[in-house]
Amino acid sequence: MSALVLLLLAPLFTGSVKWLKARLTHRVGPTPLLEYKNYLKLLGKAWIRPEVGTPVFLLGPALALVGALAAASFLPLLPGPRFSGDLFLALYLLNLGRFFQMLAALDTGSAFGAQGSYREGLVTVLAEPGTLLALAAAGLLGGGFSLSSLPVLTPGNALVLLLVLASLAVALLAEGARMPVDDPTTHLELTMIHEAQLLDHSGPLLALYEAAAGVKMLFYVGLMALLLPGAPLWTFFLLAVAWVLALAYLETYGVKLRYLRLPDFLSYNTLFGVLAILGAIWRL
Template sequence: MNLPLGLAHAALAFGMPVLMVGLVNRVKALWAGRKGPPLLQLGWDLLRLLRKQPVFSNVATPVFRAGAWAILAASLLAAMIAPMLGSFAPLEFHHDFIFFAYTLGFARLFLMLSALDVGSAFEGMGAAREASFSAFVEPAFFLLIGTASVTTGYTSFAALIGHLHESELFRWLALPLVGVLFILLQAEASRVPVDDPLTHLELTMVHEVMILDHSGPELAAMQYAAALKMTLYAGLIAALLNPFDPLDAPLACVAASLAIMACVAVAVGCVESLVARLQMRLVPQYLMLASATAALCLGGAGWWVS
């Protein structure tokens, strides 16, 4: 592994979640005519939560207490596989995208188990919605990977995403694939229009309702993991669009990734300011739009190659 690039990847993956959330909140504040919180406000909130004493339900089992840390560990592991710098990732092996997908699936499983462990019907409702929405997320992701695999012929996540721009089909596939990744970002990171991280309306809560019983360091782990998921998908969009090779021009590659990820955060903030949250019955249709778009890209790539 290239050590300098590995360190740059780790700094990007673990430092950007705070800045991504800060950019989203600042953009939303500007649309509302307010100054908004500091860009690093999430970091200060996490430090404040880490100093607090957690409170546990009397009926909670060790599953609940371990859930937040299992989610954080899985998200950090996924961050090491995600190619945020184009054709480079610290952990890279054949078909590693399957491991990436089910590492995030493992985190989602523990999120739902933690919600169910306290015995609250309210949190069980949120877990059921999370399970339903995740069933629409995975097909879109694997159809997108299939498109990149057919187009490039590579089998590792970093090579698939990082070398896609070298294909003649890239100019036709770039926009729809970015759209698919943007919808997956909204679903995985619980953002509008799929979910609203700031809502407190009982009938529409998904992610927020599942972490109601968490407090202190466990809540900090949950919030950081959610921000990290948004960063991962923003990094995948950056890797898809980044024109620089991390091995040939590492500084330019890192700078381009930072700029593109910041643009993604601005886009998320604009969407959350201008678009209302979808009705619950329309969310599966919105997620199916990502699968349908990825399927069309896969069909077009297959036809072109054949």
């Protein structure tokens, strides 16, 4: 059920960010609901497969979305599957989709696709350890490595969980290919990371990628909502609105970091994760 909610809200989430960015630059901008129409338009178009392409080219978009939805199904926002260790399985399901996305970009033989895959792989290597450590710290405080047993922010565990929330915020920017890690609106191939991998995909394949990107960002919003007080579903909705505001302001008034500066920025994610796990061990 949680996966279905995230899939339905993903176009509204990304569409709201685009609308608010337009308003911040004194433009009318498209309605936030336009993303639903764009998805339907892409699904109705034909797709093109490169002559050198293999079935991996088709599997990449499908598995990117399937991995994101499978991970989202473990979020205890609504009834769904629960078991010990689903916290780590959910993260690796997300990265399974990313892995096949990188393979699909390489499969086309495109220089820009290969460049984007290399850079995406570097972002993953730099961002994943800190996220895992941060969630492990939350699991230690909650007494189990299940998403349904994560602790809620209280004065007693505030220091550790604030570090976990900071790590998840950096992971959302990296996983969602948002500023300052990547610019989702760039048209300069040499600066692209995520978008460079999608240049050869069109029609329904591109729609699958767009949906997967939105679900991934909402998945991290859902993780943060589980750590905050209140009903998880309502906290998720409020936090999603807050992230729409944050992303719109960040991408309107912020700048994209140079590629060689990304390790410096993503190292904060590792730092937050290490400090969080040390804090959790100290409390235990």
